Amino acid sequence: xxxxxxxxxxxxxxxxxxxxxxxxxxxxxxxxxxxxxxxxxxxxxxxxxxxxxxxxxxxxxxxxxxxxxxxxxxxxxxxxxxxxxxxxxxxxxxxxxxxxxxxxxxxxxxxxxxxxxxxxxxxxxxxxxxxxxxxxxxxxx
Numbered sequence: 001x002x003x004x005x006x007x008x009x010x011x012x013x014x015x016x017x018x019x020x021x022x023x024x025x026x027x028x029x030x031x032x033x034x035x036x037x038x039x040x041x042x043x044x045x046x047x048x049x050x051x052x053x054x055x056x057x058x059x060x061x062x063x064x065x066x067x068x069x070x071x072x073x074x075x076x077x078x079x080x081x082x083x084x085x086x087x088x089x090x091x092x093x094x095x096x097x098x099x100x101x102x103x104x105x106x107x108x109x110x111x112x113x114x115x116x117x118x119x120x121x122x123x124x125x126x127x128x129x130x131x132x133x134x135x136x137x138x139x140x141x
C-alpha cells in the first residue's frame with residue numbers, strides 16, 4: 001500500500017507537509033509532474049494540487065524530462081538533481097522518472113492561492129492560536 005509525504009506550497013512561499021496513505025495516496029499513483037490532483041487527499045476541499053516534483057527513499061529527485069517512474073542514469077550539466085560547481089562541468093546522476101510510483105516517498109505540489117484558504121483556515125483561527133501562544137509565554141514568566 002502506498003504512503004507519501006505531500007509537501008504543498010503556495011504562491012506566497014508558505015508550505016505545509018501532510019502524511020497520506022490508503023485511498024488518499026492512491027490518488028497520486030500513476031500521476032506525472034504537471035498533472036493536477038484533487039486536494040481532498042490533504043484536506044484542501046475544492047482546491048486542485050499541481051504536482052511539481054518529488055523524490056524516492058534514497059533522495060533521488062524526479063525529473064520532468066524522464067518518462068515513466070524508473071531509475072535512469074543521466075549525464076547532467078545542471079537542473080534538477082545536479083548543480084555544477086563550475087562552467088562546463090557534467091556528472092552522471094541517477095534520477096527517477098516523472099511518474100509517481102510505489103517507490104516515491106515525497107511528492108511536492110503547489111496550490112493556487114493560499115494554503116490557509118484551501119484548508120479552510122481563517123485569520124480568526126490564526127489569531128486564537130497566537131493568543132494561546134502568548135498566554136503560554138506569560139504563564140512561564
